Amino acid sequence: MQKRIQYLDIIKVISIFLVVFCHFVLLAETIPANIFMVACWSGVPMFFMVNGALLFTRPLNLSKHIRKTLLIYIVLVLWKLIYLFSIGALCQVPVANFGKNQILLYLFAFGSLEGIGTGHLWFIEALLAVYILFPLFRIAYDHTHGRKIILFFAAYGILMTNGLTGLQMLLDALCAHGLLGVYSLEGLEILNPFGTYANMLGFFLFGAWLHTAPTLCGSLTRQRLLGLLSSLLGLSGMWAVKTYTSQNPAWDGILLVQGYRHLPVVFLAAGIFLICKDLTIPRPIPQKAITAVAKRTLGIYYLHWIFGWMLVPRLALLFPTFSIWTNLLKTLLLITPALLLTLLLEKIPILRHMVTG
Template sequence: MKQRILGYDVAKTIAMFLVVLLHYSFYTRYYSGGLDGTLATTACVVCVPLFFAVNGALLLPRKLDVRKHYRKLAAIVAIIAIWKTLAALFFVVVDGTQPVSIKDFLKFQFGGAFGAYPTGYFWFMHALIAVYAVYPALKLVFDAGGMALRSLVVVLSAFTVGKDTAVVLLDMLGAASGHEFASILGGLSEFTVFGGYGYVALYFLVGGILGNVMVHPGENPPTAWPWKRIKPAVAIAAVVLCYVLLLGTQRFQHAVRSTNLTIDYGYWLLPTFATTILILALCLMIHTNNHVAQTIITQSGQNTFGVYMLHLMAITLFAKVQQLPGFAAMGTLRHGMVTVVNIVFVLMIFVCCLLASCVLRRVPLIGKLFSL
């Protein structure tokens, strides 16, 4: 059995909790859409980037067996198809208010939406499959290192983090001047073959670079710019600064376009990129000899896939429970208290899904659906 790196499990746990919090804010009955609720959901902007960075950090420094990799990819596609079938059955049986057809189900299996049901969270798995499909090519560039890797990182950065940060800045300039500038860069996507998932490859690659330097120093050839270990206090201060910038961006978008809870282009912005890499670096600095803490973190890290597959079903059920009269009092709470209570509920949902995944993972055959 390969030794698990505690920091990766910590990072995956943080990312998964933030995913649950973000989706909970969309589908619960009593989440605050005001500033206090937004303070929490703005932090969720790193959840998906952090997952891809961890994936890159885990995979890229390892040796690649191409046949084994594509067998694993085929297994992932099959497992996701089963989960989509289970999700479709769940939403039809539990809700049943939206008309769906066999055609809708087939569209869902091939990456589309399942009618009007909230099954869009599968997009993450589509993006992961896309990255895994071209992983051997990314691995080839990663192993080559030097100018090849640097050039790819620069190109990806320019067309994702760079372009969309510039779009937001032009949007702000337009709002201040009374003119529209953001569309100037609207056609840049015509010049890249990576499309909308370019930022996914960027996080994957840079996560691999960070993992190679911090976890495998001396084991692999240097891949790109050397990582000078940053002091934890400095990293934390930088994360706080990036969060302030992201919150300011969200507030601007809320004022101009009534964007609520989320940030347009949130995954693609420079502060998000910096925060993601800094959080991963901070997680890799974590060490503990406490056996109980290690066990909890390891189990959580091992079961993030199961939590991801279960969490929206759990949120949907919880939203139905909130229709009971006993929850009506939440509508009378002040916004700040509503947010605190909801974060407690999110933690409960996360723990319940985690426990369910831990148990089901050990069941023959069924466990394969939780062992990705």
């Protein structure tokens, strides 16, 4: 069994916390709430960075990787089936409302069904896309200049999504102020061979590059300072983007459109990664707790969605007002049962892969 890398476990725990924090939101309309919410856009990119860091430091077993990719797809189909009946029942959406073809497309072709909230599963779809391309990059990585190739395509994937989004926002702002005509960059999508999830492939490759890079700036202290500055730049940038798009500096109950496709999220995710890089956990109890959660983030990710539909509407009725504290409590109340149920399911051989991938 491969030894766990503690700092990657820490990043995974931070990531799953941020992901659950931004689902089923119980927040007041305040500026701190808005800052917390824009920070959550770094959660999924960091998951991809950790995946890249882990996969690129292991030997490539192509047949095993293909089986793993197929397993991810099969597990996704099974969870969509579970959601169809569980969330359908919780939201009072009868399965009979849908035709056979609709259900087949929903289950096997990444489709959706009205009333069955499964938007969060885009993450698994993006992971599948990245896993399909991974062997090509892993083979390139083993050759001369492999790390440079990885860095180039990491930057390319991110710039072709996050960079173009930022540039389009700038052009639109200049147009709105009468300083420029109407310009659309949609035609440049032809230069993006990686499609919808190019930025997630970019984060995946960037995580591998950062993980295998020597300590930046010559010392861990300087590296973490660089990470802190990058995080602050990214967080303030994401808040500025959200403020600009919504014309409101406070949380307005509306998620940032294409939140993963803005440039500041790159600085935020990379900054947190650098702050955590090479961190170790000296005390055994926190170490075991972080490892326990980090090993089960996939199960928590799938299960928290069901617990959210079950618990949050009732939880919301208990509070006269919402705040960051109510959303923190909600996050813990969703992660805890999801973690406990994952612990149980992974002990049942026929169900283990449903929560471990």
